[in-house]
Amino acid sequence: MSTLSSPFVTPSAGTNRMMLNVLIALIPGTLAYIWYFGVGLIVNLVFAIGFALLFEALILWLRKRPLKPYLSDYSAVVAGWLFALCIPMHSPWWLIAVGMAFAMIAGKHLYGGLGFNPFNPAMVGYVVVLISFPQQMTTWFLPITVSGEAMNLVEAFSYSLGFSDLQQWDALTMATPLDQYKTNLGLNMMVSEIRQSPVFGDFGGVGWEWIANWWFLGGLYLLYTKTIRWHIPVSMLGAVLLFALIFYVMDPDSIASPGFHLFSGGVMLGAFFIATDPVSASTTNKGRLVYGCMIGTLVYIIRSWGGYPDGVAFAVLLANMCVPLIDYYTQPRVYGVEPPEDHHH
Amino acid sequence: MSTNPVIYQFHGGMQLEHHKQLSLGQPLQQASLADEIIIPLNQHIGEANQALVKVGDEVSAGQILAETSELVSAPVHAPCTGRITAIEPRPIAHPSGQQADCFILQPTAGLATIESWDNPPLADSSKQELLEIIRAAGIVGLGGAVFPTAAKLETADNYPIETLIINGAECEPYITCDDILMQTRPALVIRGIQYLQRILQPQRTLIGIEDNKPTAIKAMREALSEAALEHTEVVSIPSLYPSGSEKQLIKILTGQEVHSGQLAFEIGALSQNTGTCAAIAQAVDQNQALTSRIVTVTGPGVNNPGNWLTPLGTPFSHLIELAGGYKVAQPKLIMGGPMMGLELNDDRIPVVKATNCILVLDQADQPQAQPCVRCGRCTEVCPAKLLPQQLYWYSRARQFETMEKYHLFDCIECGCCSAVCPSHIPLVQYYRYAKSEIWEQQRKTYKSDRSRKRHEFREARLERQKQRDEERRRLKREALAKKKAAQQQTGDKPDKPKEQTVDAVQAALLRVKARKQQQDAERKNISNLTPEQQRQIDEADARRQKMKQEDS
Numbered sequence: 001m002s003t004l005s006s007p008f009v010t011p012s013a014g015t016n017r018m019m020l021n022v023l024i025a026l027i028p029g030t031l032a033y034i035w036y037f038g039v040g041l042i043v044n045l046v047f048a049i050g051f052a053l054l055f056e057a058l059i060l061w062l063r064k065r066p067l068k069p070y071l072s073d074y075s076a077v078v079a080g081w082l083f084a085l086c087i088p089m090h091s092p093w094w095l096i097a098v099g100m101a102f103a104m105i106a107g108k109h110l111y112g113g114l115g116f117n118p119f120n121p122a123m124v125g126y127v128v129v130l131i132s133f134p135q136q137m138t139t140w141f142l143p144i145t146v147s148g149e150a151m152n153l154v155e156a157f158s159y160s161l162g163f164s165d166l167q168q169w170d171a172l173t174m175a176t177p178l179d180q181y182k183t184n185l186g187l188n189m190m191v192s193e194i195r196q197s198p199v200f201g202d203f204g205g206v207g208w209e210w211i212a213n214w215w216f217l218g219g220l221y222l223l224y225t226k227t228i229r230w231h232i233p234v235s236m237l238g239a240v241l242l243f244a245l246i247f248y249v250m251d252p253d254s255i256a257s258p259g260f261h262l263f264s265g266g267v268m269l270g271a272f273f274i275a276t277d278p279v280s281a282s283t284t285n286k287g288r289l290v291y292g293c294m295i296g297t298l299v300y301i302i303r304s305w306g307g308y309p310d311g312v313a314f315a316v317l318l319a320n321m322c323v324p325l326i327d328y329y330t331q332p333r334v335y336g337v338e339p340p341e342d343h344h345h
Numbered sequence: 346m347s348t349n350p351v352i353y354q355f356h357g358g359m360q361l362e363h364h365k366q367l368s369l370g371q372p373l374q375q376a377s378l379a380d381e382i383i384i385p386l387n388q389h390i391g392e393a394n395q396a397l398v399k400v401g402d403e404v405s406a407g408q409i410l411a412e413t414s415e416l417v418s419a420p421v422h423a424p425c426t427g428r429i430t431a432i433e434p435r436p437i438a439h440p441s442g443q444q445a446d447c448f449i450l451q452p453t454a455g456l457a458t459i460e461s462w463d464n465p466p467l468a469d470s471s472k473q474e475l476l477e478i479i480r481a482a483g484i485v486g487l488g489g490a491v492f493p494t495a496a497k498l499e500t501a502d503n504y505p506i507e508t509l510i511i512n513g514a515e516c517e518p519y520i521t522c523d524d525i526l527m528q529t530r531p532a533l534v535i536r537g538i539q540y541l542q543r544i545l546q547p548q549r550t551l552i553g554i555e556d557n558k559p560t561a562i563k564a565m566r567e568a569l570s571e572a573a574l575e576h577t578e579v580v581s582i583p584s585l586y587p588s589g590s591e592k593q594l595i596k597i598l599t600g601q602e603v604h605s606g607q608l609a610f611e612i613g614a615l616s617q618n619t620g621t622c623a624a625i626a627q628a629v630d631q632n633q634a635l636t637s638r639i640v641t642v643t644g645p646g647v648n649n650p651g652n653w654l655t656p657l658g659t660p661f662s663h664l665i666e667l668a669g670g671y672k673v674a675q676p677k678l679i680m681g682g683p684m685m686g687l688e689l690n691d692d693r694i695p696v697v698k699a700t701n702c703i704l705v706l707d708q709a710d711q712p713q714a715q716p717c718v719r720c721g722r723c724t725e726v727c728p729a730k731l732l733p734q735q736l737y738w739y740s741r742a743r744q745f746e747t748m749e750k751y752h753l754f755d756c757i758e759c760g761c762c763s764a765v766c767p768s769h770i771p772l773v774q775y776y777r778y779a780k781s782e783i784w785e786q787q788r789k790t791y792k793s794d795r796s797r798k799r800h801e802f803r804e805a806r807l808e809r810q811k812q813r814d815e816e817r818r819r820l821k822r823e824a825l826a827k828k829k830a831a832q833q834q835t836g837d838k839p840d841k842p843k844e845q846t847v848d849a850v851q852a853a854l855l856r857v858k859a860r861k862q863q864q865d866a867e868r869k870n871i872s873n874l875t876p877e878q879q880r881q882i883d884e885a886d887a888r889r890q891k892m893k894q895e896d897s
């Protein structure tokens with residue numbers, strides 16, 4: 001075709017603008033994260049984004065694709081950023097490299113690149129390192145407000161690169177509040193006893209709950225700019241809240257409060273930034289409600305009865321798998337046509 | 346009178362920048378005659394016309410140049426007096442830059458002017474007479490679909506029409522030809538509506554106009570109250586593209602949905618464009634064939650945008666000159682609006698009945714298409730409630746049958762999906778391509794089947810026509826008898842103006858009749874079509890089917 005057909009209108013804001021909006025929305029939560037846990041996050045971010053771009057460029061080169069349009073769509077940056085937020089601070093550089101390699105190669109380009117990947121690349125990378133390196137992935141550092149000190153940027157870099165002496169900082173590590181919940185409940189402790197630990201705040205963990213508030217704010221920005229639609233965050237948070245409420249009411253002594261569930265771990269980040277990745281999520285509005293509900297439910301199930309303290313990554317990947325099915329059954333009605341179910345010939 | 350009745354919302358749609366003021370800066374002007382008038386033989390959707398004049402013939406303004414006896418057709422007329430210098434293929438407005446047979450007319454006199462406004466009382470023309478006049482005048486849907494109006498009305502006549510919808514939405518950006526028509530000649534539009542009401546006997550008539558045209562709404566309301574039409578209302582509707590698309594406008598005004606594969610009149614609604622109404626009024630009142638229309642010449646690429654009352658056949662280049670010429674070095678020429686228009690790469694293309702707007706944009710770089718990110722925005726805006734994204738995947742995989750299951754043919758090609766897509770995928774282009782591929786396949790596979798159906802259809806129509814002819818003869822006999830009786834009673838000659846009026850109508854009818862007889866003779870040959878003719882008819886069928894998806 002020699003000429004492009006109509007419409008001839010000013011092009012809409014592109015995918016790169018959408019991704020840029022996501023990055024902007026991540027900024028307040030990221031700053032809060034650094035405020036509570038230290039500049040070590042910057043090291044995570046630099047390595048993760050760096051490796052994401054590196055692997056993306058490498059594969060584009062191998063696939064003989066032009067680098068510029070794909071690298072400038074910011075999708076690799078978003079994947080790296082999200083990955084950096086999910087893994088523990090001061091993770092070794094090679095762990096990040098392995099995670100990003102899986103995210104970009106197995107999670108994205110083996111399927112054909114952006115737009116074709118059925119799974120959320122960042123979560124693919126995260127789950128791979130979570131399963132492969134359980135020790136590193138459960139070593140969390142205390143919030144600054146609890147420990148009183150944190151590494152500076154140089155220390156953090158050398159720590160991540162393996163130069164720094166470990167002993168000095170080992171005292172500052174801990175299990176996450178969600179981890180503590182899980183292990184201590186396993187020891188038959190009461191919720192009120194567990195919450196005595198200094199890592200707990202009003203709802204969730206100290207620091208965590210505030211970071212969650214900032215994710216929420218970023219999420220509102222995404223809704224405002226129409227980068228995402230309300231369906232997935234609302235249904236996902238709704239599902240977590242509903243289950244937490246039901247079980248909490250049944251047994252408030254040994255079950256964490258709904259507030260704790262919403263404001264801990266990756267739920268808030270997941271609801272607005274991870275589950276809403278359009279490529280791997282359901283594409284119909286009804287489907288998005290189902291998809292969000294599914295993730296929320298799975299998160300609660302995995303947290304309460306599964307082998308991992310926080311289930312967001314697994315829940316998202318499991319829901320990703322169901323997307324084709326969800327999409328098929330939630331197709332909207334075509335104008336003037338009966339719903340597809342009644343229309344089978 | 347000025348209160349708005351209840352209106353409804355359709356799914357999706359987009360708020361677009363209107364750019365309407367650009368061409369409303371100057372009043373409606375008469376376009377001068379170009380040195381060379383180019384008249385394509387076929388300017389409608391339906392059966393192909395046959396030329397009635399030869400190279401070298403002198404023709405007079407309003408003379409029929411080409412026509413056919415088929416129901417779904419519209420003759421073309423000479424817009425001015427002149428000489429046919431050639432009948433040859435010329436570039437026309439066509440998606441693939443095709444050429445088509447055109448009369449080349451060299452004007453020998455100025456534009457015919459209309460001296461009299463006969464204004465015959467409505468009671469004078471019967472429904473059948475009105476339909477004949479509309480047919481003989483070559484009137485087609487002027488909103489862009491160019492479906493022959495008489496054929497549409499006759500088909501609609503088999504259904505009880507509850508609501509007559511007059512489409513003055515003009516939802517595409519830049520275009521203002523309907524707007525300026527309603528602003529400057531509201532009475533003409535209203536008269537056309539009266540004739541339509543006479544033919545269809547609707548229970549109510551709703552004139553839908555987007556609220557970004559307050560002057561037009563006011564003018565139409567005033568003209569309406571002057572004419573004192575009953576059960577007729579001007580409805581101000583929200584400016585949301587594509588409110589002017591037939592199915593969407595019906596939904597807005599009546600709340601009813603036209604089902605997939607259904608035609609609007611099957612649910613009791615029929616819509617006509619305001620420009621068509623004006624053309625009908627001119628044909629009936631002034632015995633004027635459709636030989637001119639209002640064309641908007643606009644866009645950032647011309648110096649003096651405006652609206653011109655343009656003789657059909659005027660080359661685009663002539664109009665662009667009238668509009669002060671190109672303003673940009675690399676103009677991008679579009680017939681129609683930016684959302685659904687057709688890009689042309691030649692400005693010697695003539696204005697035809699379908700030409701509502703000539704839009705000149707600056708040649709801008711189209712951003713490169715990127716992979717679909719499944720954001721679902723296309724689904725949100727699709728007024729046909731389709732799944733543009735799925736259609737796109739199936740089109741890439743050439744799974745055309747699946748596309749049909751996903752109701753590809755309900756796509757009205759409004760372009761909303763392409764316009765919102767953050768990956769800048771030219772989605773509509775894929776659908777247009779898929780549609781043409783499917784038609785091609787169908788043409789090959791079902792050819793015999795379709796020609797059989799067509800044959801049956803023709804038989805039925807001939808029968809109908811025979812009955813109609815008889816009815817007309819009877820009416821004429823009666824009228825003559827009455828006239829004679831009246832003359833005998835007064836013992837006087839009938840007064841002159843009155844006779845003129847009758848003559849105008851009578852002349853149209855006689856013309857039609859003479860032509861009919863001639864065609865009856867011709868028709869006998871139609872059953873042995875050459876493969877070439879068969880192919881043309883099949884293509885026309887395909888276009889007609891396509892028309893069903895589009896607005897009128």
Ligand code: SF4
Nearest residue numbers: 717718720721723766
């Ligand atoms: S708008 Fe474009 S990117 Fe979004 S789902 Fe539709 S086709 Fe895909």
Ligand code: SF4
Nearest residue numbers: 727756757759760762
């Ligand atoms: S062009 Fe077709 S698919 Fe796209 S929005 Fe319009 S009707 Fe829907």
